[in-house]
Amino acid sequence: QSVLTQPPSASGxxxxxxxxxxxxxxxxxxxxxxxxxxxxxxTAPKLLMYSNSQRPSGVPDRxxxxxxxxxxxxxxxxxxxxxxxxxxxxxxxxxxxxxxxxGGTKLAVL
Amino acid sequence: xxxxxxxxxxxxxxxxxxxxxxxxxxxxLRTSGVGVGWIRQPPGKALEWLALIxxxxxxxxxxxxxxxxxITKDTSKNQVVxxxxxVDPVDTGTYFCAHNVEMAATRPFDFWGHGIPVTVSS
Numbered sequence: 001q002s003v004l005t006q007p008p009s010a011s012g013x014x015x016x017x018x019x020x021x022x023x024x025x026x027x028x029x030x031x032x033x034x035x036x037x038x039x040x041x042x043t044a045p046k047l048l049m050y051s052n053s054q055r056p057s058g059v060p061d062r063x064x065x066x067x068x069x070x071x072x073x074x075x076x077x078x079x080x081x082x083x084x085x086x087x088x089x090x091x092x093x094x095x096x097x098x099x100x101x102x103g104g105t106k107l108a109v110l
Numbered sequence: 111x112x113x114x115x116x117x118x119x120x121x122x123x124x125x126x127x128x129x130x131x132x133x134x135x136x137x138x139l140r141t142s143g144v145g146v147g148w149i150r151q152p153p154g155k156a157l158e159w160l161a162l163i164x165x166x167x168x169x170x171x172x173x174x175x176x177x178x179x180x181i182t183k184d185t186s187k188n189q190v191v192x193x194x195x196x197v198d199p200v201d202t203g204t205y206f207c208a209h210n211v212e213m214a215a216t217r218p219f220d221f222w223g224h225g226i227p228v229t230v231s232s
Contacts, residue, residue: 031215032215032216033213033215033216034216035216035217035218035219037157037219039157043224044206044222044223044224044225045149045157045206045219045222046222047218047219047220047221050213050216050218050220051213051215051216051218056220088156088157090157090159090218090219091216092215092216092217096173097170097173098159098170098171098172098173099147099159099162099170099217100159101149101156101157101158101159102156103156104156104157
């Protein structure tokens with residue numbers, strides 16, 4: 001069981017806005033920034049968002065990230081079929097001295 | 111252009127030691143703030159962080175696996191090696207290495223290798 005909690009699934013129709021949540025604690029999300037990764041089946045993860053809300057080069061601005069207290073979220077607006085993938089949040093934990101990943105959220109575009 | 115590639119055995123036996131090598135290009139492990147990490151993913155399951163090594167040879171290990179792991183670097187060869195002792199079938203999965211940046215309050219993995227599938231037989 002992951003220390004960072006994500007809903008196992010999420011869904012939306014093309015054009016909709018979908019939000020994926022990530023819940024943690026004081027020693028991880030509460031103290032450090034959150035990164036988000038996108039992974040398609042059979043491929044390596046890709047960094048989608050870092051430092052809570054910073055997009056790496058090439059990531060479209062319809063994706064946004066935010067953090068409040070011990071929770072973070074990834075929002076995808078203007079949902080597209082190619083957004084169907086697995087999404088993972090991650091954060092450093094000061095108590096464990098470790099990187100924590102969430103359990104992942106499978107996003108379906110209906 | 112940063113690239114990483116994992117290599118090693120794809121089949122190991124229960125109780126053996128697994129050694130995986132990450133060979134990278136496009137960056138140096140002599141550069142301040144730069145690191146390489148290992149992450150694994152059991153079939154159909156979530157990502158699990160294993161270990162990190164930084165430019166200054168500082169190391170971090172997963173608390174749940176730390177006693178079985180060892181991470182080392184060879185700066186001259188641009189390689190990072192992960193050793194996992196006493197493997198078990200539950201260690202089966204795809205193992206990824208990734209470039210890491212030690213930023214203020216975050217450590218993102220911004221470039222990843224393709225991963226290497228490892229099966230542990232009982």
